[in-house]
Amino acid sequence: MAEILPLRAWRYNDTLSDKIDELTAPLFDVVSEKQRQALYRNPINSIHLSVPLGENPAQEAAILMQQWKDKGVLLQDHLPGIYVYYQYFRLPGNDKEHVRKGFICNIKAYDWKEGILLRHENTIPAAVNDRIALLEETEMNTSPTHGLYTDEAFILEPYLDESIRSPLYETEDYQGVRDVMAVIHDHEIIRLFVDTLHGKQILLADGHHRYEGSLEYRKKQMAQNPNHTGLEPYNYHLMYLTNSEHDDLRILPTHRVLKQMEITDEEFLKELSSYFTIIPKEDPLELNEVIAGKQWAFGLFLSGNAYKLRLKPEVHGQIDWNFPAEVKNLDLTVMHYFIFEKVLGIYRMAQRDYEDLSYVRSFTSCIRQVDSGEARLALITNEITMDQVKRVCHSGAIMPQKSTFFYPKVISGFLFSSIKEDEFITAPAACL
Template sequence: MPEILPIRPWRYSKELTRTIDSLTSPLFDVVSEKQRKALYQHPYNSIHLSVPKETPADAGKRLAQWKHQGILLQDRLPGIYVYYQYFTLAGSSREYCRKGFMCHIRVYEWDEQVILRHENTIPKAVNDRIDLLENTQLHASATHGLYTDSTFELERYMDEAIQTPLYETEDYQGVRDVMACIQDHTIVQRFIQVLQQGNVILADGHHRYEGSLVYKHKQQAANPAHTGREGYNYHLMYLTNTEADDLRILPTHRLIHGLPGFDEETLLQRLEQDFTITPLDDADTLPEVIAGKRWAFGLMFRDNAYKVRLKPGALDSMPWPFPPVVKALDLTVMHYFIIEKALGIPGREQRSATNVSFDRSFADCLKKVLQQEAQLAIITNEVSIDEVKAVCHSGYTMPQKSTYFYPKVIGGYLFSSISEPEFALPVYAPF
């Protein structure tokens, strides 16, 4: 079962945190080039440690300099860092609040089935994270994990702590981020005990976690006195409860472009074998027309739009060797019946196909199709947390870009060191 520990993070000095919003940054895999250029202009922004403009070695030197100059200071006592994100979604006035906390978690092998993944990683992105970790021995941002507690015991402690926040900002997503700290020994122990009761599903940050796993292997091989308690055995994670109603997963649509011989009429004829096809007068209604309907998708061409829904029994003809829980996913259906069978892009090539791209914004999809930047947009529904759970426990992974947990965690509130002198809890800590 998952082992977590409180953290003794490095945080910006009080003088700098008066303008903490100028120090925060998006995660490495979502920050745009435009955002990077703007953030690099601030000499102390967290982007310099999470997505450095220079080499990983230079990032390590910068980190040492920040520590020496007092730009970053390490907390004296370890604690659990409560992190709430308040947000709204398009088309609704409801304010959501995703409640979670940051801590260290032991790095487990995938086959131990303690931390479960739902995506595969891309080697280049993993290598980038390993290089940075080796040179800084620092987790500049937390991955996002999901635990399950139907009693909501920990939320009671978090709700109390968040009343006296350390930080409160509005980020690039328009989300209000609030952080607080729990250092009470008895309460921290309850967090540790509750997390021991089940698995953790990795929601976001597969590349960063995989980087920690590879780094642990390297350090363990080089350390004949390895005990399993060293800093390199742990990883920074933001944990939220799967049972909460404020855990949102947004859909990620597919765009088809540059496909030779692409023809709308031919595609529709190929789809007729497996789908019921309904023409629509207005492409703007596609998300509402397919909402909540299993195996239903929107097809958006420049001049026409259609709702397509898989016919009863068609799923039985899918040859892909997946268990039923994976075959039945909307996205598996889309990738086989539409992208492979109808468009002719084999499943094994789709991950690296230059003809398939991804976009979370329906408005962007519509714009790209109308401006002929894309030949076709395939609009899909969001994935449910129950589907994510089922796939993870099956031992399989979901199709690429299946989930977009919203909102994204931001970097800059704290940094977690796995350098041995800084990772070890001080003798005066009650843990």
Template sequence: MAEIQPVRGWRYNAMLSANIDDYVSPLFDVVSAKQREALYRNPLNSIHLSVPRGTDPAGEAGQRLAEWQQTGVLRQDEMPGIYVYYQYFRLPGSHHEYCRKGFMCHIRAAAWADNVVLRHENTLPAAVNDRAELLARTQFQSSATHGLYRDEDFELERYLDEAIADPLYQTEEDYQGARDVLAVIQDAAVIERFRAVLAERQVILADGHHRYEGSLAYRQARMAADPQHTGREPWNFHLMYLTNAAADDLRILPTHRLLLELPGALTDAEFLARLEPYFTVLPQEDAYGLPELIAGKQWAFGLYIGGQAYKLRLRPAAHEQLDWDTTSEVKALDLTVLHFFVLEKALGIIGPDAQRTWPGVAYVRTFSECLTRVDRQEARAALIVNEVTMEEVERVCHSGAVMPPKSTFFYPKTIGGFLFTSIGDAEHDNSFYAPFNSGL
């Protein structure tokens, strides 16, 4: 199953780490353009390595990385380790503080067909190519993807808790309101326990499908260029943040759908009429009550259109019409029902591929933003959904299928710049790694 390796992490030097909030960066697609611009104005922010800009972005990232290494902005730890990463956070409207516990390390970049790392969504080739080029030009990883393993015995958590008591550094509060804490485990015997536990398990990729596929593409290119490769070269591995899917503090938030247009110049009344054969459509007085109204109900959705709220519930007999070529686990999902009966049947956007590229739908994570954008006439309608459960994610992944786009929003997101790792050729000859290079 999964093969993990400790890493000699690259981190901001001690002086800069004291103000680590100034140098970490979010994933590119979860912040506004204004927030990104503020990050780019800081010449030492990690966004210059994770999402470089310019006429030759990957080349500029490589040049900046070399400068940071030569001038000591980034320094490599002397010993390899497993890097413990805790995120403390609260959900909107709640005073309860959660703590998502996990660790960062290298994992062998196994192809999807190997059935070791499992995906739950499709990727866009252009985005994968960008990630692969950046990796090829820098041989450096600046933001960990997020993977899930399941361990009902919670065997590793005691080691994580011991390490986090002596942190390397922490943020005061990142862009999403979370407090991020980093520590390290360098005890070889403990690291071997981590490797043994993961060796018995598959990993579900929660976040970072394009970055992971970029690693796969780069690994494939290096293998093709070196017929004598051994499989132990650093470029066989990928930086991943691993968390226990059995933990209560693993949160998945809903991603609502905004209809920016109604094809064929449909009126509101015509759209509602097209929904009637498939859904019971019940008008509601209070749009802000929609999330509570549909909570926990299968195939139930909120609709806000023309200033009026509705509760939609799929007619049970209609579900047998869902004839997409996918697994029963995917067909059972709320979002599959929504995409099939609303986007395809009511709006005529036929099939998952056409829906993925249709510009008439936007994905919004904040319920109030959905209502506001409809009221401002920036969108014709908002479709309010329930969150996907971890059990649903696991069932779909183990069925070998993928979910509709933007099905999951694992919260909080990992941050870039907290830990960097190298997959450069020089790492291969490092004697510190020798005990971990013989396999399990």
């Protein structure tokens, strides 16, 4: 089953540790343009490696990374380790502090068909190509993806808790989250981590594009290597692993915003009424509350008018997409089938790259975009549950793109993982 390895991480020189909050960055797919421009002004911020600039950004990142190594900006740890990563956070309207506990390691980049690492979302091709190019040029994983393993006995948690008492880094990130990182070097404890994960399947929570980039890179390297053994560095991928049984694992909704459509508001509402019960609402800022906990319910903010939509149960069976029940029952499947395909005529495959459709995590941003005229309508949805993620993953099917938003996001810049021959530990026996 899942094979993980410790790593000798590349990290910022210890003399820069007290400035680590100036060197980290959001992940490439969530960093805003405004954040990018601010971070680019720091010449050694990690964003130059994870979201590089230039006419040939991947090549620019590779050149810069080598310069940082040569100058000692980045140094490789002497010993292999498991890097413990805790994120302390609060949710809006709640004073309780949550902590998501996990650890970063290398994991074999398994093909989907092997059934060891399971996905739940579609990817957008252009974003995958970007990640492949960066990996080819830099031979470095610049940020971890997020995977989930199941450990009902919480075998590893005492070792994580003990390690985090002696942190390498502690900072507050752009989300207002307190990020803390430590490292475990003890051989026996690392062996326990390796053995515990060996019998597990991994559910990919976040980072489908980066993981798929590693898969495609691995396939290219395998095709060029007649002596492929499976232990070469290109077989591995950097991942942050958390226990799916932990109470502090949170998934937030991702709403849909449509810039324009070819029919009038009246025609749109008339078509919707064939499938949904439509209830006008006075205050659009309550749309997320009136649908909370209700299956197949959505908030609609259309040209300044607010509505609650609820699918008529008798029409659900009309969904003719070739998906198992676990996917057909999802709110977002209902939304994408009945609203985007049946009402708006945007067919399923076209939805993945539809230019006027955007995915927005902030509820208030959805309302603002429609109010300002930037968008024609916003569709507000409930979050996917952890149970639904598990059911879909084990069904072998996938959800609509941008279905889940595991919160908080990990950040880039704490460490980097090389897949160069002379910088990577391949066999477990070599480091344990």
